[in-house]
Amino acid sequence: MAELPATPLLDDLEKGPWPSFVTEIKNAALHKDSCKDLLGQLERSYREKIGHWKHGGIVGVLGYGGGVIGRYSDLPKEFPGIAHFHTLRINQPSGWFYTSKALRDICDLWEEHGSGLTNMHGSTGDIILLGTTTDELEPTFKALTDVGFDIGGSGSDVRTPSCCVGPARCEWACYDTLKVCYQLTMDYQDEIHRPMFPYKFKFKMSGCPNDCVASIARSDMSIIGTWRDDIQQDDAAVKEYADKGLNIQRDVVGNCPGQCMEWDGEKLTIDNDLCRRCMHCINAMPKALAPGKDRGATILLGSKAPIVEGALLSSVLIPFLKIDNEEDFKDLQALVEEIWEVWGEEGKNRERVGEFIQRVGMANFLEAIGLEPVAEMVAHPRENPYVFYNQGDDEEEDK
Amino acid sequence: MAEATKRVTDIGPPHYEKFLPEIIKKNYGTWKYHEVLKPGVMVHVGESGDKLFTVRAAGARLMSIYRIREIADLADKYSGGHLRFTSRHNIEFLLTDSANIEPLIAGLKEIGHPIGGIGNSISSIVHTQGWIHCHSAATDASGVVKAVMDEVFPHFEKMDLPGKLRIALACCLNMCGAVHCSDIAILGVHTRPPKTDFATVNKVCEIPNVVASCPTAAIRPVTADGNRTVEVIEEQCMFCANCFTVCPAMPMNDPDTDGISIWVGGKVSNARTEPQFSKLAIPFLPNNPPRWPEVTSAVSNLVELWAANARPFERMGEWIDRITWPRFFKMAGLEFHPEHIDDFKHAGLTYKRSMHLVR
Ligand code: SF4
Ligand code: SF4
Ligand code: SF4
Ligand code: SF4
Numbered sequence: 001m002a003e004l005p006a007t008p009l010l011d012d013l014e015k016g017p018w019p020s021f022v023t024e025i026k027n028a029a030l031h032k033d034s035c036k037d038l039l040g041q042l043e044r045s046y047r048e049k050i051g052h053w054k055h056g057g058i059v060g061v062l063g064y065g066g067g068v069i070g071r072y073s074d075l076p077k078e079f080p081g082i083a084h085f086h087t088l089r090i091n092q093p094s095g096w097f098y099t100s101k102a103l104r105d106i107c108d109l110w111e112e113h114g115s116g117l118t119n120m121h122g123s124t125g126d127i128i129l130l131g132t133t134t135d136e137l138e139p140t141f142k143a144l145t146d147v148g149f150d151i152g153g154s155g156s157d158v159r160t161p162s163c164c165v166g167p168a169r170c171e172w173a174c175y176d177t178l179k180v181c182y183q184l185t186m187d188y189q190d191e192i193h194r195p196m197f198p199y200k201f202k203f204k205m206s207g208c209p210n211d212c213v214a215s216i217a218r219s220d221m222s223i224i225g226t227w228r229d230d231i232q233q234d235d236a237a238v239k240e241y242a243d244k245g246l247n248i249q250r251d252v253v254g255n256c257p258g259q260c261m262e263w264d265g266e267k268l269t270i271d272n273d274l275c276r277r278c279m280h281c282i283n284a285m286p287k288a289l290a291p292g293k294d295r296g297a298t299i300l301l302g303s304k305a306p307i308v309e310g311a312l313l314s315s316v317l318i319p320f321l322k323i324d325n326e327e328d329f330k331d332l333q334a335l336v337e338e339i340w341e342v343w344g345e346e347g348k349n350r351e352r353v354g355e356f357i358q359r360v361g362m363a364n365f366l367e368a369i370g371l372e373p374v375a376e377m378v379a380h381p382r383e384n385p386y387v388f389y390n391q392g393d394d395e396e397e398d399k
Numbered sequence: 400m401a402e403a404t405k406r407v408t409d410i411g412p413p414h415y416e417k418f419l420p421e422i423i424k425k426n427y428g429t430w431k432y433h434e435v436l437k438p439g440v441m442v443h444v445g446e447s448g449d450k451l452f453t454v455r456a457a458g459a460r461l462m463s464i465y466r467i468r469e470i471a472d473l474a475d476k477y478s479g480g481h482l483r484f485t486s487r488h489n490i491e492f493l494l495t496d497s498a499n500i501e502p503l504i505a506g507l508k509e510i511g512h513p514i515g516g517i518g519n520s521i522s523s524i525v526h527t528q529g530w531i532h533c534h535s536a537a538t539d540a541s542g543v544v545k546a547v548m549d550e551v552f553p554h555f556e557k558m559d560l561p562g563k564l565r566i567a568l569a570c571c572l573n574m575c576g577a578v579h580c581s582d583i584a585i586l587g588v589h590t591r592p593p594k595t596d597f598a599t600v601n602k603v604c605e606i607p608n609v610v611a612s613c614p615t616a617a618i619r620p621v622t623a624d625g626n627r628t629v630e631v632i633e634e635q636c637m638f639c640a641n642c643f644t645v646c647p648a649m650p651m652n653d654p655d656t657d658g659i660s661i662w663v664g665g666k667v668s669n670a671r672t673e674p675q676f677s678k679l680a681i682p683f684l685p686n687n688p689p690r691w692p693e694v695t696s697a698v699s700n701l702v703e704l705w706a707a708n709a710r711p712f713e714r715m716g717e718w719i720d721r722i723t724w725p726r727f728f729k730m731a732g733l734e735f736h737p738e739h740i741d742d743f744k745h746a747g748l749t750y751k752r753s754m755h756l757v758r
Contacts, residue, residue, distance in 0.1 A: 009689040016549030019459035019511055021541040028463040045530040046688040049654035053534040055647035063408055094415035100471035100480040107464035116464045120484050123575045145407040167428035169443055178415050189409040209669035213486050216674050217580040217667045251711045255671045280670040287432045305574035307641055308614055
């Protein structure tokens with residue numbers, strides 16, 4: 001086994017208590033020449049303060065338009081082992097649950113076909129297999145499907161949906177995030193694997209307004225659990241929190257955005273009509289309070305990072321939707337497909353659905369997807385009087 | 400002989416149920432409450448009375464298969480082979496026998512994975528590829544994250560903070576790690592316009608696409624030496640690198656002028672206050688590998704300032720909203736620069752439009 005390259009700068013990042021990615025690359029480099037070159041190139045980047053990767057190229061597996069990111073070193077002569085060093089995105093199981101066996105299956109095939117380096121996980125949620133050659137893409141794909149895994153999305157397609165741990169381990173889950181995530185993923189395999197949209201489309205499912213997967217900031221469609229009856233309350237347990245030293249007046253009541261709670265030192269009273277379902281009091285007293293029993297989700301649309309027209313948070317489209325059975329799920333899918341149809345048709349190249357709505361206007365968008373406007377959709381009604389008044393039926397007939 | 404086996408496609412991910420431990424299948428959707436037992440360890444109790452113990456360990460995000468096998472070994476030994484990952488790259492072991500907690504923790508320590516990141520602590524930093532694997536990176540990702548986590552590490556291992564603190568890093572404005580709603584966002588930035596390769600633009604890119612890619616209309620088509628190419632109106636460029644994303648002939652990376660900006664006060668949770676974007680605190684810090692001392696000390700100062708002054712439950716942004724931004728700048732010892740004032744769309748909404756000013 002040839003020696004590892006000298007990496008004085010990177011070596012410093014093997015010190016300290018946090019797990020070191022440098023150690024990981026070195027471990028892999030003991031087995032894989034590509035990782036030796038990766039170390040060498042990375043050390044050079046650390047020295048020169050600049051990356052050494054070329055603009056991505058188009059590579060993939062047969063019949064798929066996404067899921068593989070082409071990557072080439074701009075120093076292929078010095079670092080031939082990473083002349084091609086492509087990434088595969090592998091669709092993770094809902095909630096990122098694994099067995100040791102499933103992880104070993106992936107390790108074994110990646111030992112055979114790639115660099116042995118991974119990201120657990122990438123930002124969208126996929127397992128990232130980091131670095132292989134063009135020739136190894138098909139064999140990797142075959143080996144993956146043999147153990148029951150498939151490639152995720154990239155480019156202008158549905159990106160791999162992801163969800164919080166939900167009902168599998170969280171008492172606050174207001175719908176089955178794992179199931180909805182899995183079902184959408186399976187029903188939209190074609191849309192995940194074959195880019196056909198103006199730009200990417202992400203789904204993220206959080207089981208409650210704590211939004212552990214940052215759905216409201218990071219997905220074109222955010223599906224966030226909520227409830228519409230009263231918070232479940234166990235008065236004895238509330239008292240226990242108080243007795244154990246929680247300052248209920250200051251830290252719970254005082255932080256309630258609905259100003260809808262009262263605490264008399266003995267009993268907590270919640271005016272549930274004004275509760276905004278923010279989760280604060282429930283987070284503060286998990287043994288005493290819980291979301292109501294009539295649970296469902298709010299559907300929000302449009303969040304994204306800055307590129308191209310500025311960052312957006314998702315905004316409310318459907319204030320409350322039940323997603324308990326097949327029928328409910330069909331309603332959700334009908335809505336999704338209506339949105340894709342309008343955006344797919346009218347959206348500009350590289351325009352996310354949130355930007356599209358900004359451009360055409362929410363009211364026009366709602367009309368196009370056949371949804372009635374409701375007050376829950378806005379933070380407040382318009383302030384400016386430049387109103388495009390609906391001019392009534394005579395205009396309608398011109399259609 | 401027989402034709403090659405049929406090529407299997409579009410099977411999607413494995414069904415998650417295959418990977419759920421029995422105790423989860425049994426208590427699915429009927430968990431009653433949870434308690435944090437100590438840093439990095441929590442218990443979920445079902446209506447059934449069953450108890451599921453979770454041990455949360457730090458992950459490096461970038462992991463080799465050799466490491467993953469060691470982690471799988473620990474899962475086999477202590478959690479019946481069951482584990483999961485969190486959205487922030489942590490590793491969670493799912494145990495039914497509380498007697499296995501301490502041996503598991505010891506095993507994790509031995510292979511270099513500390514436990515923590517639950518409750519009022521700093522959890523792992525969501526991040527991106529950086530110089531390890533991306534062409535647009537204005538800084539490295541894993542290196543900065545390692546340096547920052549080493550620095551703020553005590554807050555990962557202890558639950559000694561007023562509330563939750565979420566740090567995220569993206570190495571360019573594409574923000575694969577969508578950092579824009581984090582308590583502290585570390586964002587790689589370019590600060591000079593693209594160095595247009597005039598001769599090749601036409602060959603490697605569609606000129607109308609390049610022109611259309613610019614959010615500020617700073618790019619216009621021109622003809623130079625008989626070549627159709629593009630020109631950047633430099634005063635209009637805000638260095639977003641969108642043009643580079645669509646066209647390799649518009650490179651942005653520069654060792655001296657690329658660096659890091661720090662943003663604060665964002666959140667995605669709805670608890671108490673509504674989700675909000677992070678706001679610019681420090682426009683530029685230099686790239687200084689391998690440990691980025693300017694960045695680590697800036698982040699650590701912000702964490703300690705917030706920790707010392709925020710009320711219980713108050714997130715970074717909630718604290719700043721209460722004390723107001725001018726006071727925050729003063730307390731943090733940060734200078735206020737022209738870069739802090741927005742000048743993109745709807746910038747006027749961020750101007751101070753009231754008399755609510757503190758001393
Ligand atoms: S988003 Fe809510 S339901 Fe999902 S894991 Fe987080 S707290 Fe639990
Ligand atoms: S959930 Fe939020 S708004 Fe509702 S009572 Fe609790 S703290 Fe108040
Ligand atoms: S944030 Fe930018 S530089 Fe970093 S991995 Fe994503 S696209 Fe690449
Ligand atoms: S970096 Fe951004 S603002 Fe500057 S020319 Fe390119 S697209 Fe336009």
